[in-house]
Amino acid sequence: xxxxxxxxxxxxxxxxxxxxxxxxxxxxxxxxxxxxxxxxxxxxxxxxxxxxxxxxxxxxxxxxx
Numbered sequence: 001x002x003x004x005x006x007x008x009x010x011x012x013x014x015x016x017x018x019x020x021x022x023x024x025x026x027x028x029x030x031x032x033x034x035x036x037x038x039x040x041x042x043x044x045x046x047x048x049x050x051x052x053x054x055x056x057x058x059x060x061x062x063x064x065x
Contacts, residue, residue, distance in 0.1 A: 007049075
C-alpha cells in the first residue's frame with residue numbers, strides 16, 4: 001500500500017487570509033511583515049501545486065480521447 005497521501009487544499013485562501021489577519025493583530029509590525037511574506041510564499045506554492053494538478057488532469061483527459 002502506498003504511503004503517499006493526496007493533500008486537500010479546499011478553503012486554503014480563506015485560511016491563509018485568517019492567518020494573515022491574526023499575525024497583523026498579534027505580532028509586532030516588523031515581525032508581521034516577515035511572517036506574512038512567508039505565508040504569501042506558501043500560498044504561491046499551493047497555487048502552483050494546484051495549477052500543476054489541473055494541467056496533469058487536462059493532459060490525462062486528452063490522452064483518454
